[in-house]
Amino acid sequence: MTMSPLLTSAVMHFGEMGSRWGFNRTVGQILALIVLHDEPISAQEIADALNISRGNTSMGLKELQSWRLIKQHLVPGERKEFFIPAGDIWVLANRVFEERRKREIDPTMSLLRDLILDNPANQSDANAQSKLTEIHDLLESVTEWSQELQGLGPEKLNKLMKLGAGVGRMLEFKDKLITGKNTVN
Amino acid sequence: MTMSPLLTSAVMHFGEMGSRWGFNRTVGQILALIVLHDEPISAQEIADALNISRGNTSMGLKELQSWRLIKQHLVPGERKEFFIPAGDIWVLANRVFEERRKREIDPTMSLLRDLILDNPANQSDANAQSKLTEIHDLLESVTEWSQELQGLGPEKLNKLMKLGAGVGRMLEFKDKLITGKNTVN
């Protein structure tokens, strides 16, 4: 399998960006290749196309599966395994989001909870704790909020996004319109 | 300057997480130290507290300034420079968000725009382009949306977050309430 110039530049770029998105170069490349190539593709084909060892390919595929970004696809009559994206672009974006939250936020939340519970040895520790509490609460809000958004599903989320600048205005209405009824708040 | 056990564990943790948040271990530690220590702190004190070289400290401070997370603080009568956080936790969180957007999303958007404009050499390139377009549009929405949220400022943003599950419901109202007036949409 030989990549077209278009595919090549997309794949190379996703490789470069990979490390910024939480995985390494080859993992980024493999993901791009699987997503952009509409046919299911085998590990060997991936290794050939990207010029990487079969072993590295195997590790990369394993990682992408742990992120739930790709899945196996059995082709009847073929012995080897093929791979395809785990869903459409929306699903993949959500998975990346969620997985990163797990790695980037959850461990910190957990530590912060513990640190906040200790009783402070002195004034400056008490100060530090109040900062840590602020950070904790912020992260908690962000986490809940992002879970909320995921729960909305693509259509509503898209609607919300399209709303853009309207959000601020909507919030002002909200107090007048929703307050009083037994709903949020 | 010697760090209390509380401060030490917070600083060490932010160091570990640093790489996941887009900077390296020492940069994460320096940031935590500056944020949690309420007094302005000098480069030398940082180097001593964290047991890192003065050179490394200088580089770390430079990086944090490029992220606009810390700023210099001149103490009258003192020759050396002191450092303090560039703002409250909200400001810092916004800055990290924005800076990461610049590094993680903007370059990709720019490449995607280019790739989408090329005319496809064949059917499978055309397919790939349509996927790339989906990705582009998604990233664009996310970007616009996050800029929108930043524009709201902390109070409104907090209100919106507290709204939580109400967002879905609010969206349903929205069509009925706002449509017709010459506003969004």
Place this chain on the structure above:
DNA sequence: ATAAACTTTCAGTAATTTCTGAAAGTTTAT
């Protein structure tokens, strides 16, 4: 102009991360 008190830079080194490829493992067919 000199020196003192600092900060920055950067070549070389150390630490960490990623990759290879050979060996071990698995599955299916005969």
Place this chain on the structure above:
DNA sequence: ATAAACTTTCAGAAATTACTGAAAGTTTAT
């Protein structure tokens, strides 16, 4: 049971990233 066609693992090598510390740079004071 053996072999063929695959996949996974992992020790060591290669590549990348981070850190040190000495030298060069800057600023302020005298």
